[in-house]
Amino acid sequence: MVSGAEKPPRAEASADKREAILAAAVELFAEKGFHGTAVPEIAEKAGVGAGTIYRYFESKEAIVNALFQRHKSALLAAVVGDFPYEAPTREQLHHFVSRVLSFARKHPVAFKFLEAHHHAPYLDDKSRAMEANVIALANGFFEQNERARVVKRAPAGVLAWLMWGAVVGLLRAVWEGRTELTPKSEAAFEEALWDAIRRHPE
Amino acid sequence: MVSGAEKPPRAEASADKREAILAAAVELFAEKGFHGTAVPEIAEKAGVGAGTIYRYFESKEAIVNALFQRHKSALLAAVVGDFPYEAPTREQLHHFVSRVLSFARKHPVAFKFLEAHHHAPYLDDKSRAMEANVIALANGFFEQNERARVVKRAPAGVLAWLMWGAVVGLLRAVWEGRTELTPKSEAAFEEALWDAIRRHPE
């Protein structure tokens, strides 16, 4: 962009505040859950007044949903962006795994937040729709590759969920300090996953 | 009744109430989380007075912990009970997967509860210790089979967490109605998991 900062300074300060609130909120939501986090707590961590939060968000629920949508689409973008549609399946898997793990490494709080809140009753329709989108994508990947006889034939979704679950399971273990995520273990993980989904020669 | 009652009737009624409270609590905790569930809500669902809860449990936290310990050990028992230690690894995997899935089918709320609360700050030392136990078990399984050159060589825990994550991922998908759990899909899932962990011939 050529422009830069033509926006009135107020608007910038304003955006800063909104960001501060969101940043404080993900951290707290990820750590203590939605109901376990008090709004004034978010305000304090964000360095703003409690009332200020309500100038930027209608309610506590609005914050969760804003966060969910933002980070879900960021995650999606990280995975889908420059996805090597033309590359061999193995490479596509590599892309997927390494992008997700990289995202989780760079934004652990965001990832934790997404995992902890992925099916919460306070998510609104838009958030729910985004959740569905990601899944549709993964399923598309498998359906396509199944037809190409590269991955196993399996009832709809089974392999996709296995894969996604495996990734989340590994990350959880890492966060809880139960294992480490080295290049070596990442490679081993990816290889195992590849064996899980690919069609093996008879 | 002529006899038959092994316990004094008081004790039975009392146990019934305790059970009713626990049953109501798992459901609510699984659905809405710990902080999202109010004690009077539990009481109403259990069909007892709000004060009654505190005759059976010291606090709300005591309920979560009682539930965690109870269901964690039930799950452990379901998996470990008559584990075919002498059978081939492939069969052991079958035992593991089918037992976990069977447990999850029979006690979906319990399983969901365990998953949602597995690392919560309000769990006490005993609960935490039980969590650790299960993990130690799974790792033992892999270490042993790795040495036997049946499963892949991989940094500690990676395969175990992949496997557990895959199972949880699949179940989550089922609960959210995103896929079904038929014998067919279960078999496919198991086979994929086997491919993931076994050492493939060159």
Add this chain to the structure above:
Amino acid sequence: MVSGAEKPPRAEASADKREAILAAAVELFAEKGFHGTAVPEIAEKAGVGAGTIYRYFESKEAIVNALFQRHKSALLAAVVGDFPYEAPTREQLHHFVSRVLSFARKHPVAFKFLEAHHHAPYLDDKSRAMEANVIALANGFFEQNERARVVKRAPAGVLAWLMWGAVVGLLRAVWEGRTELTPKSEAAFEEALWDAIRRHPE
């Protein structure tokens, strides 16, 4: 008394329970106050069921009042019983002081209880009337002795309240471990009190 124990044994056991409840209650009321004491707490200390208390007393308030009346009249009896009406005033004072202190030594909890509850809103009319009676007595003593020009002339009640307050103050200090009650200090106290009330020669 000739009779002895013709009452049915049930009645005796019954009386025992009533006594146990009252004994437990004074202690707790003296230590933690009326509102600070829970009825089930009294029951446990008395070794009876919580419900049993309500077979003997209509309510928690009924217990306080029963206690107040019982111990107030016991204290009154201790002081008034064989009061040396004909003896010199100095000796009467000695009787008064030594009887009160002796009562407080033998029944410290009862005395504390009386002091702590002497003007509480949950006392009923009968209890209040008893409070008044004791005071009337003390005033009578002073009025009579004042006329005899043995004690000072002072507006109604002043000397009586000084005396009673002094006794209570001393006892409080003793209970709180701030001073000791030896024969020596008792004698000194009594002498000081005598100097306080007696009419000194010009």
Add this chain to the structure above:
Amino acid sequence: MVSGAEKPPRAEASADKREAILAAAVELFAEKGFHGTAVPEIAEKAGVGAGTIYRYFESKEAIVNALFQRHKSALLAAVVGDFPYEAPTREQLHHFVSRVLSFARKHPVAFKFLEAHHHAPYLDDKSRAMEANVIALANGFFEQNERARVVKRAPAGVLAWLMWGAVVGLLRAVWEGRTELTPKSEAAFEEALWDAIRRHPE
């Protein structure tokens, strides 16, 4: 207003509320005791919302302690302030008695509160320390004057406690409407007290 306001208006309003809460609380605590007073009751009397109380005080106990410390030090200041250390003992007694009675006349609720709560289990260390300070003072007064052969020789504390008890006893009687506190009765009381403690010529 042109100026004059030393504090920002917010701070003033805030202080007002804190004061209102404290004022409501002393009255209720003095009348009905700590456990007999509900927090919302304090709030209503103070004209604030129930939740507001917790913006100013951590807990109900914090209120009692704030009150105890405030009024205890006020009482102490009233007695110790410009104490005539060089004056004859008789005059010192006059100072003490008239200051205490004057304080009690001006702040009857505060005095009642102090008397009713002077040894309560919910008082914190600071409150307890203040209680001890006052006593040390009184004892110092007597020890010094005893050595000067002006007051009687008596075991430690006896005269101090007699004196303090007498004052409290008199005041209680006044509050309960059992006697009046006229200049005449005050003088008589003081004279009697003087006779009680002074060393009489043989």
Add this chain to the structure above:
DNA sequence: CATGAATGAGTTTTCATTCAT
């Protein structure tokens, strides 16, 4: 008679949200 389990009203305390400044 005696019990103690059961309870709902009441306790202290927290918190999402509002609003005067």
Add this chain to the structure above:
DNA sequence: TATGAATGAAAACTCATTCAT
């Protein structure tokens, strides 16, 4: 626009009292 003091509704928990056994 930003604040944070204020609040009442609701949370967790306690307790005087009842009542089935």
